[in-house]
Amino acid sequence: MDVQEAVAEGTASADNGEIKRDGKKQFSMSPGDILEGRLIYDGSVHADGRVEGEVRVTGNIDVANGATVKALLEGANVTLKGAVEGPVTARDKLTLGRNARLSGDIQVRRLQIDDGATLNGNVRMGEFEHQASGQ
Amino acid sequence: MSTRRPASRLATRTPAASGSNGERNSVVLGPNDRLVGQLFIEGDLRVSGTVDGELEATGDIEITGRVNGAVTAYNRLVVGSGGSLIGSDVRVARLTVEDGATLTGKISMGSAAVPSPKAVEPEPAKPQAAKPEPVKLQAAKPEPVKPQPVKQQTVKPIQQKGKRR
Numbered sequence: 212m213d214v215q216e217a218v219a220e221g222t223a224s225a226d227n228g229e230i231k232r233d234g235k236k237q238f239s240m241s242p243g244d245i246l247e248g249r250l251i252y253d254g255s256v257h258a259d260g261r262v263e264g265e266v267r268v269t270g271n272i273d274v275a276n277g278a279t280v281k282a283l284l285e286g287a288n289v290t291l292k293g294a295v296e297g298p299v300t301a302r303d304k305l306t307l308g309r310n311a312r313l314s315g316d317i318q319v320r321r322l323q324i325d326d327g328a329t330l331n332g333n334v335r336m337g338e339f340e341h342q343a344s345g346q
Numbered sequence: 347m348s349t350r351r352p353a354s355r356l357a358t359r360t361p362a363a364s365g366s367n368g369e370r371n372s373v374v375l376g377p378n379d380r381l382v383g384q385l386f387i388e389g390d391l392r393v394s395g396t397v398d399g400e401l402e403a404t405g406d407i408e409i410t411g412r413v414n415g416a417v418t419a420y421n422r423l424v425v426g427s428g429g430s431l432i433g434s435d436v437r438v439a440r441l442t443v444e445d446g447a448t449l450t451g452k453i454s455m456g457s458a459a460v461p462s463p464k465a466v467e468p469e470p471a472k473p474q475a476a477k478p479e480p481v482k483l484q485a486a487k488p489e490p491v492k493p494q495p496v497k498q499q500t501v502k503p504i505q506q507k508g509k510r511r
Binding site: 304321322323324325326327328329330331332333334335336 | 441448452455456459
């Protein structure tokens with residue numbers, strides 16, 4: 212089981228999970244992985260296993276079915292299929308799959324919720340001034 | 347917007363009101379319709395017009411128009427791709443939001459967020475079983491018998507005034 216703790220800002224040392232697709236970085240976790248801390252990442256994240264803390268990415272965030280996330284999530288397109296507890300910001304679109312369980316406030320530009328998903332929290336829709344990367 | 351009725355709708359356990367012909371009650375606000383105020387529907391509600399106020403339905407609510415106000419759907423809320431819901435308080439058992447829809451407000455989902463139809467009707471006050479007051483058995487205290495002061499009778503000696511002979 213990989214435990215990656217508190218990655219320093221701007222230096223996502225994702226040697227294990229980092230792969231490149233179409234020239235863009237992707238930080239990919241497996242069901243047994245655990246991420247605790249703050250991850251600022253220039254690319255996309257596939258979250259699986261357990262995530263606690265804060266994840267801000269310039270690309271997309273994809274939370275797998277079966278994953279448990281207690282974290283702040285911020286990305287361009289955020290797709291949830293697992294359980295998430297915490298605020299979510301999608302600069303473009305947030306998608307809740309039918310197995311998604313989200314408890315937290317969300318701020319999105321576009322929103323899609325599939326039948327079967329659960330959402331508890333405040334929803335704000337609109338354009339964003341704030342950009343990712345925690346700057 | 348899909349107008350096809352999902353099969354699950356027919357299988358819901360929510361006892362939406364049935365019309366005289368056995369079908370569920372369904373109310374439609376068309377594109378040119380407008381409602382300002384409160385609306386409670388025993389059944390399904392479809393809004394393609396404009397609503398400023400509160401909506402509550404025991405079945406499904408489908409919004410393809412514009413709604414500003416609180417929405418409570420005991421079963422399912424669908425916000426269509428062209429729909430807009432600016433709701434201060436949105437309480438639903440199930441929620442579907444199509445891409446392109448506008449949704450703003452506080453969302454509460456699940457059976458806990460929506461009152462069950464039974465709970466809508468005021469429940470009769472449960473008669474509280476009268477608790478028998480525990481009777482304290484007090485041992486009857488025998489009242490102490492006060493000895494009455496016995497009057498002492500002074501016995502006067504019989505005086506013989508004189509001897510009769």
